[in-house]
Amino acid sequence: MSKNEFIKGRGAQLNVSNKFEAQQHEFRDDFLNYCAAEGDEVQNNNTVLIDTFSKTIVNKVTSPDVGMEYSLNPYQGCEHGCIYCYARNSHEYWGYSAGLDFERKILVKRKAVELLEKKFRSRKWEAKPIILSGNTDCYQPIEKKLKITRQLLETFLKYKHxxxxxxxxxxxxRDMDILRELAEDDLVSVTLSVTSLSEETRRILEPRTASIKKRLETIEILSRANIPVNVMMAPIIPAINSHEIMPLAKEISERGALSLGYTIVRLNGAIAEIFTDWIKKTMPDRADKVLNQIKNIHGGNLNDSRFGTRMKGEGEFASQVAQQFKLARKKYFSDKERIKLNCKLHESFKDGQMKLF
Known part of the structure; x- marks a missing residue:
């Protein structure tokens, strides 16, 4: 594949059809040839922000194998562009593609703080941990400018939630000042996603994310500040990062991480087409091997929606991965313990300040 065919700075290399749309479109060869002859771009690759005005902001998570009860996503779509991201399919509900649209059309919830305060002040609400980024990353690049996540953290601190x-x-x-205050009352825990120790692997899998060096540095900084930090190696992809489990576990443990979790890649919905196109362009020499091994993990399919098996897979490869993680935890994390977040303070701060009576 020539350099001209590859869209730099993006994960997905195409916009797949939205399954909810009655009409589909494609680029005709004569149009592509015309653009090439004139030196024009076929499509605009710039990121576009789209304001949305949700009526609620806290989502109840009903999936039994996700590990959270409530989530909050200030943004929909994610400029990080991780090729494997399960959240891509959610962009179709907004009328966009799970491919390039997911990375280029970012929906912004401008009233996120207002809605969160309304939730906290409700007499019916009882404090339970709310996870920022249950779907898309709350610290994706646009957060540097908009600071919605920072404002949300200030709100969690204000209401001791x-x-x-x-x-x-x-x-x-950037938000270490707020995180330190939250940590003093056991009100925060951080999970960093570290998929690989290889910067080259990171660059092709997750094109607009922080470098591996910066992520490892962040683990160390959080740990030194007594802010509990855990790591997810997610997802494990056969023949791409599956050989890194033990060295990664050792590295993050030495940096101060309290635990290590994982998921195995699954390519549900439109992601199967996006990932297949991507790997044949970026790793043509091992594309078939990777795709076949993913199928072997999920009963012969690239996708897997079965609760209980979809996150960890099944078969010989999945068993080997599970054994490696069991060994890694025993070797590098046996003397560490995850904290339990404090849900007892919020009731006294229902109005954003300490109740005296």
């Missing part, structure tokens, strides 16, 4: 954060962006370091 427990919050979890999942991210793969070192921009989180």
């Amino acid at each position: 427990p919050v979890g954060i999942i991210t793969k962006n070192a921009l989180l370091q």
Whole structure:
């Protein structure tokens, strides 16, 4: 594949059809030839922000194998462009493609803080951990400018409410002042996604995320500040990062991480087409091997929606991965313990300040 055919700075290399749309479109060869002859871009690759005005902001998570009860996503779509991201399919509900649209059309929830305060002030609401980034990353690049996540964290602190954060962006370091205050009352835990120790692997899998060096540095900084930090190696992809489990576990443990979790890649919905197109362009020599091994993990399919097996897979490869993680945890994390977030303070701060009576 020539350099001209590859869209730099993006994960997906095409816009797949939206399954909810009655009409589909494609680029005709004569149009592509005309653009090439004139030196014009076939399509605009710039990121576009789209304001949305949701009526609620806290989502109840009903999936039994996700590990959270409530989530909050200030943004929909994610400029990080991780090729494997399960959240891509959610962009179709907004009328966009799970491919390039997911990375280029970012929906912004401008009233996120207002809605969160309304939730906290409700007499019916009882404090339970709310996870920022249950779907898309709350510290994706646009957060540097908009600071919605920072404002949300200030709100969690104001109401003394427990919050979890999942991210793969070192921009989180900007908010260390708030995180320290939250950590003093066991109101925060951070989960950093570290898929590989190889910067080359990171660059092709997750083109607009923080470098591996910055993520490892972030683990160390959080740990030194007594802010509990955990790591997810997600997803494990056969023949791409599956050989890195033990060295990655050792590295993050030495940096101060309290635990290590994982998921195995699954390519549900439109992601199967997006990933297949991508790997044949970026790794043509091992594309078939990777795709076939993914199928072997999920009963002969690239996708897997079965609760209980979809996250970890099944078969010989999945068993080997599970054994490696069991060994890694025993060797590098046996003397560490995850904290339990404090849900007892919020009731006294229902109005954003301490109740005296």
